[in-house]
Amino acid sequence: MSKASHQQALYELICRYAQAVDQRNWAALSRLFTPEATLKGPGFSFDGVTAIVEGMNGLGHYSKTQHHIHNHLAEVDDLQASAETYCVANHLYETEGIERKLDWGIRYRDRFACMDGIWHFTCRELLLDWSQDLPLRGAPHETR
Secondary structure: OOHHHHHHHHHHHHHHHHHHHHOOOHHHHHOOEEEEEEEEEOOEEEEOHHHHHHHHHHHHHOOEEEEEEEEEEEEEEOOEEEEEEEEEEEEEEEEOOEEEEEEEEEEEEEEEEEEOOEEEEEEEEEEEEEEEEEEOOOOOOOOO
């Protein structure tokens, strides 16, 4: 596999993470990590796939989330890799009868391992660069 192919596979892994989280597809999420992986960020740290999935269930108090993936730079060294990825994550929720949107400016620092030709997260660290919490204007549109 070429360097570009590895980098593309890592980008797709990151996109699959965003999709699994936003769709609350915990089975898909669990397949993205090595069994002993860690996921950590401000105020949380989960060790192992079971703890990661259980911890991500905490997103249930948001009616919707949407992760927008931006800059992604990866370094591949044989069957190991690291990357930094920028993301803006939107979190919709209601409090005191008011719909709100919490936005996070995130940098993910990731480490990966390639097992049987498939890349997996070994460590995902969420760094929160900024946040903004505002009332949500307009009614959400229904999906078809």
